[in-house]
Amino acid sequence: MNDANETVAFTTMAEGTREDYELLEELEARFAGGTADRVLDQLRGLAGSLSGYKVDRLEHSLQSATRAYRDGADEEMVTAALLHDIGDLLSPYNHSEMAAAVLRPYVSEKTYWIVRHHGLFQSYYYAHHTGGDRNARDAYRDHPWYQDTVDFCHKWDQSSFDPEYESLPLDFFEPMVRRIFAREPFSEAGGTE
Numbered sequence: 001m002n003d004a005n006e007t008v009a010f011t012t013m014a015e016g017t018r019e020d021y022e023l024l025e026e027l028e029a030r031f032a033g034g035t036a037d038r039v040l041d042q043l044r045g046l047a048g049s050l051s052g053y054k055v056d057r058l059e060h061s062l063q064s065a066t067r068a069y070r071d072g073a074d075e076e077m078v079t080a081a082l083l084h085d086i087g088d089l090l091s092p093y094n095h096s097e098m099a100a101a102v103l104r105p106y107v108s109e110k111t112y113w114i115v116r117h118h119g120l121f122q123s124y125y126y127a128h129h130t131g132g133d134r135n136a137r138d139a140y141r142d143h144p145w146y147q148d149t150v151d152f153c154h155k156w157d158q159s160s161f162d163p164e165y166e167s168l169p170l171d172f173f174e175p176m177v178r179r180i181f182a183r184e185p186f187s188e189a190g191g192t193e
């Protein structure tokens with residue numbers, strides 16, 4: 001139960017006062033300060049997920065991030081590679097959109113776009129085997145980040161299911177995740193151009 005000094009007086013939002021909403025903003029800021037911890041917990045939850053692959057989703061994420069890091073990607077993109085599948089546990093059919101939404105306030109519009117669309121772009125590698133359109137990504141061919149998303153999937157995502165690959169441990173990436181989520185959010189709408 002909340003301390004009375006940390007609880008609003010209203011029972012409907014229309015009754016709220018300036019003091020109530022200032023309190024809520026303060027409490028929200030405190031809560032937001034723990035976002036990196038919650039994101040890392042969600043990532044750890046991918047361990048053992050999605051049977052059938054040679055590696056679990058956590059190892060896939062570590063491999064993706066390690067490849068991005070070793071390719072010289074910036075910290076934001078390495079973090080995006082690490083977190084691109086965190087939506088899988090709660091939202092397997094639109095995990096890309098969920099992961100992108102989590103990242104959106106803290107990353108550039110480009111990084112957000114890549115993560116949001118990586119699921120569709122990744123289908124290039126398998127859709128023709130399952131009755132889908134492997135070229136569905138071509139609907140975005142004229143988009144300025146089309147090739148960046150193709151490269152993200154080709155270099156880091158589709159190639160990261162190798163049980164022999166030597167990934168860097170999560171502890172290596174944790175400071176990056178914390179720095180990204182410690183950023184001042186771009187805006188409520190998220191991202192920048």
